[in-house]
Amino acid sequence: MKFTLQATDKFSKARAGEIITGHGTINTPIFMPVGTAGSVKAVHQRELRDDIKAQIILGNTYHLYLRPGLDVLEQAGGLHRFNGWNKPILTDSGGYQVYSLTEVRKIREEGVTFRSHIDGSKHLFTPENAMDIQRTIGADIIMAFDECTPYPCDYQYARRSVDMTHRWLKRCCERFDTTAPKYGYEQSLFPIVQGSVYKDLRIKSAETIASFERDGNAIGGLSVGEPAEEMYAMTEVVCSILPENKPRYLMGVGTPVNILENIALGIDMFDCVMPTRNARNGMLFTKNGIINIRNEKWKNDFSPIEKDSDLFADREYSKAYLRHLVHAKEILGAQIATLHNLHFYLWLVTEARSQIIAGDFYEWKNKMVRQLAQRL
Incomplete structure (x- = not known):
């Protein structure tokens, strides 16, 4: 993997860069x-791509x-061939899921034993087998195998x-460095x-993981219930230590x-279930704020979901129609x-990148933060 830093913002720590992987x-x-189980819920790979x-x-x-299982994935030639996604994939280590299984897991130095949420069968995750x-x-x-602590x-x-x-990380690196990729990339x-x-x-922790000099670094254990100000404070501290390159x-x-606030602090990569999970409950994110499409006020609103509808793939659908579908519990x-x-x-991260490169990110970010937090 190769990372190139292409631009930085004048008034914040925001960065624009390029990561080259074996899949693009x-x-x-x-x-x-x-894509929790190899699929982003309710979306075709074609739609994700195009x-x-x-x-x-x-x-x-x-x-x-747990499902479909490693034997199936290996026979398929890996997840890319199994699900038809020919661009990069990142996998978490399972540590966060284990963290969330508080009633059915036990953490020890060796690793974590847990019971499957599917059939109750017992399993062990260690740094090596992760x-x-x-x-x-x-x-x-x-991702390295870690323990995600709760808040508080x-x-x-x-x-x-x-x-x-950190001890688990050393074991992860030793196993990773003594094994080879299976599928030719x-x-x-x-x-x-x-x-x-704290x-x-x-x-x-930032100093320790930076000393391992891997291809990239992650920050975990945030967005687990702490106030946003705490998240930003910890991110700022860590980004001041993690290598810029x-x-x-x-x-x-x-x-x-x-x-947007974490981009301003120097973060390059994000993931979250919020856009997909909240969508299934009728919450829509727009450039002017948040819409609860279930609300009565959208019943006779035949305008597109987003004002600048030419930017979005759903431009042919009105708020009124989407509200009807959600109330009717239609899969569409x-x-x-x-x-x-x-x-x-x-769109948001792509526009942030453009603003960083143009030198206008900080002012644009401050304006957008005010807009995005509004309830419409």
Whole structure:
């Protein structure tokens, strides 16, 4: 993998760059639609590629490991061939899913034992097999196995967790460096900074993972319930330490406002289920604010969802029609809303990139943040 820094903003830490992988080029800042089980919910790969213009998607190691299973993925030749997506894929390590399975998992130095949410069967994730599993899935970017601490989190627990995450990282790197990709293209390993909302732990973790000198670095354990100000403070601290010549990925973030504010702090890559999950519940993100399409006020509104509708793939549908579909529980309603939100998120980061290159990002960001937070 190769990362090239192409432009930086004059009045913030915002960056525009280019990541070259075995499955193509990614222009940053970038948002990665989440394809949990090898599919971005309610969207065809064709629509992701041609309408939404997604450059990379995310797959979930925990879910793919359980279903369809590694034997199926290996026989298919990896996830790219299995799902027909010929652009880059990033896989998380399963650490976040394990974090969320509080009732059915046990964390030890060896790794994490957990029970499947599908059939209750018992499994073990270790730093070593997390690398093996992601090698088999075939992701272009593989995440290190870590522990994601909850919020709020006791300082002593967060400290012990960070230390274990660093020990696990050493094991991940040893396994990754002694194994080879299975499908004929390079794979890259990103370590993950942890430390909850404790500045000293975040500094320690950022310095530690930077010392491993991998192709890129990630920031985890944020967007787990902490106030946005805490997220921004920790991101700023970490970005001041992580090397400038490598991409920075803020995991699980977030709202459009979160994305713009974190781009301003030096983040290059984002993922979040919000645009797809919220779409299925009738929440739409637009350039002028947030729409709850279920509301009565849209019943007779025959205008497009987005004013500048030529920019969006759903331009032929009115608010009134989408509201009708959502209330009627028609699958097409979820599809249209999902297409809109993903298209908006990709437009947002693409426009941010253009503003950085043009030298106008900071002023544009401040104007957009005010607009995007409005409820329409």
